[in-house]
Amino acid sequence: MSAEAGQASAEGVRLQKVMAAAGVASRRVSEELIGAGRVTVNGHVVTELGRRIDPVADRVTVDGSAVQLDPTRRYVMLNKPTGIVSTLRDEQGRPDLTRFTDRYEERLFNVGRLDSDTSGLLLLTNDGELAHVLAHPSFGVEKTYVALVGGRLAASALATLRSGVELADGVIAVDRVRVTGSRPGATLVEVTLHSGRNRVVRRMFDAVGHPVRELVRRRFGPLNLGPLGTGAMRDLTPKELGSVLTLARREGEEAHLARREGE
The missing domain is CATH 3.10.290.10 (RNA-binding S4 domain)
Known part of the structure; x- marks a missing residue:
């Protein structure tokens, strides 16, 4: 040395x-x-x-x-296409995320998951601490989706989504929901929630009688998909990275304080 x-x-x-x-x-x-x-x-x-x-x-x-002071850390936004499972090794041989992560020298992994039939924003990183905080259901990172659902969504269905829907794993309510457009026999809806439950958006709309036909995640925490094309990737901007790190540190510190108070 x-x-x-x-x-x-x-x-x-x-x-x-x-x-x-x-x-x-x-x-x-x-x-x-x-x-x-x-x-x-x-x-x-x-x-x-x-x-x-x-x-x-x-x-x-x-x-x-x-x-972020560690230059070895990498943070990449992916607009995941449908048909791709959110794993780096699929035992059933389905298309997985390795087709995107293999192009990087760093060993990247996904922060949370998107269903195979759901597209949109997925964060890839080699920062294990940040990934744990943002992906853990207890931290409840806010997520926004755009859904194309069957039928004309009535005001009563929107009210039920806001007040809470009874699912097999308990009652869940959205944070915000609004109709943004319509297509023949279908409605475009923007929905925001904190829950990390499996397929929760699809199950909620099923419960109110409007099954999801298409689903895209547009926002994850402070990150916005923007104009990033399907299957495209890019590094986070310094501003985006700062926002994500700030969120992860705040959530992690609050969890640490909560654990100490419970001791």
Whole structure:
């Protein structure tokens, strides 16, 4: 190990250097952000330019948005097509996610699942901690879907979805639901909910007598599918990554506090 590497390991790395390496801004601009009190380390505002941190252990935010200091982490948005199962190895030999993940050097895996017959936004990453938080049903990350359902959706069905539908695994209600259009014999509906239950959107519409014909997930937490084409992939933008990391850290910290209070 070189003397410089040993010093960095023992005393940490200058905050502005870490921020620049993470792609936040140039070192000069990073120094301006620090001096303006817009940067926190482990929840505390830092204004001194000589501050050294441990990029592995310390958590940095800029303007309240989390920064990923580990350059080996990757975060990719996929617009999953229908007919693809959300797994990296399907025992039945069905088309799986490896056709998308194999093009990356990193070993990516999916955050949560989408049914084979559901398309839309799926996050792929090699960040196990973030994946655990965002995919775990107890954290209830908000998701928005656009569904094409059979028949004309009446106001009474919308009211039932909002108040709660009795399913085999308990009552579930949507957070928001609205009709966005219609087709011959069908209705386009946008529905938002926190539940991570299996096939919950399809089961809810079945329960009110309007089976889902097509289903697309448009949003997952702070991420929006936007114009990304079916089967296309892209890395998250720095702003998107900051939003996802901030959400995951907040949810993880709240769960940790809840566990401590229950002890």
